[in-house]
Amino acid sequence: xxxxxxxxxxxxxxxxxxxxxxxxxxxxxxxxxxxxxxxxxxxxxxxxxxxxxxxxxxxxxxxxxxxxxxxxxxxxxxxxxxxxxxxxxxxxxxxxxxxxxxxxxxxxxxxxxxxxxxxxxxxxxx
Amino acid sequence: xxxxxxxxxxxxxxxxxxxxxxxxxxxxxxxxxxxxxxxxxxxxxxxxxxxxxxxxxxxxxxxxxxxxxxxxxxxxxxxxxxxxxxxxxxxxxxxxxxxxxxxxxxxxxxxxxxxxxxxxxxxxxxxxxxxxxxxxxx
Numbered sequence: 001x002x003x004x005x006x007x008x009x010x011x012x013x014x015x016x017x018x019x020x021x022x023x024x025x026x027x028x029x030x031x032x033x034x035x036x037x038x039x040x041x042x043x044x045x046x047x048x049x050x051x052x053x054x055x056x057x058x059x060x061x062x063x064x065x066x067x068x069x070x071x072x073x074x075x076x077x078x079x080x081x082x083x084x085x086x087x088x089x090x091x092x093x094x095x096x097x098x099x100x101x102x103x104x105x106x107x108x109x110x111x112x113x114x115x116x117x118x119x120x121x122x123x124x125x126x
Numbered sequence: 127x128x129x130x131x132x133x134x135x136x137x138x139x140x141x142x143x144x145x146x147x148x149x150x151x152x153x154x155x156x157x158x159x160x161x162x163x164x165x166x167x168x169x170x171x172x173x174x175x176x177x178x179x180x181x182x183x184x185x186x187x188x189x190x191x192x193x194x195x196x197x198x199x200x201x202x203x204x205x206x207x208x209x210x211x212x213x214x215x216x217x218x219x220x221x222x223x224x225x226x227x228x229x230x231x232x233x234x235x236x237x238x239x240x241x242x243x244x245x246x247x248x249x250x251x252x253x254x255x256x257x258x259x260x261x262x263x264x
Binding site: 007010011012013014015016017018019021022023044047048050051052055069072073074076077078079080081082083084085086087089090105106108109112113115116117119120126 | 133134137138139140141142143144145146148149152169170173174176177178181196199200201203204205206207208209210211212213214216217218220221232235236239240242243244247
């Protein structure tokens with residue numbers, strides 16, 4: 001794909017991925033209020049599974065690398081987020097609930113990496 | 127425009143800007159396979175710091191629901207930073223038997239990310255007594 005096409009593709013994908021995160025996070029937070037930030041957690045885990053799949057089909061199935069750029073870097077990169085994850089980790093632990101903070105910090109990483117591995121396995125790239 | 131529609135437009139425009147900035151940095155500073163993903167690491171840590179400064183500053187000035195929270199916090203910084211790339215880079219490092227690099231990347235991202243938030247709280251004059259915002263942050 002032409003350079004300009006990739007830039008436009010990433011911009012459009014980012015413009016869709018970020019509001020998708022915003023809506024899902026808000027629906028989960030309002031429907032199932034909890035101390036654990038389930039919204040960000042589920043967005044990050046589902047996005048990691050999807051990116052594992054996308055990267056996997058590009059690596060193993062010969063799919064064009066531009067798909068990884070637009071869908072992976074653009075959409076899934078914007079859909080998932082690290083800044084809110086780090087902020088929530090510290091904030092849920094402010095009222096001394098260090099266990100919850102540590103569980104969220106490590107649980108997000110563990111679940112997301114396992115999801116990414118699962119995506120790579122399904123795509124035949126493991 | 128309804129408040130929700132307005133928020134969606136702000137998050138959408140911010141998301142496009144954040145994704146483009148991350149894409150540009152990844153193009154300018156590509157990371158080779160099997161090496162420490164410095165670019166994503168720096169993007170995530172810097173984004174965590176800036177988000178904290180923004181949110182705490184808005185809480186302190188009494189406008190936690192300011193449009194900048196939605197546009198910059200959820201849109202630009204939410205899209206600029208990424209968890210899926212972080213997780214997939216970790217998985218690929220592990221797959222390619224770069225296990226010590228994978229562990230270093232995971233530990234550094236979590237520890238430095240949390241430290242960046244604490245630094246953000248420090249520079250905005252946060253005290254332990256500060257109540258949590260009413261609404262969780264996305």
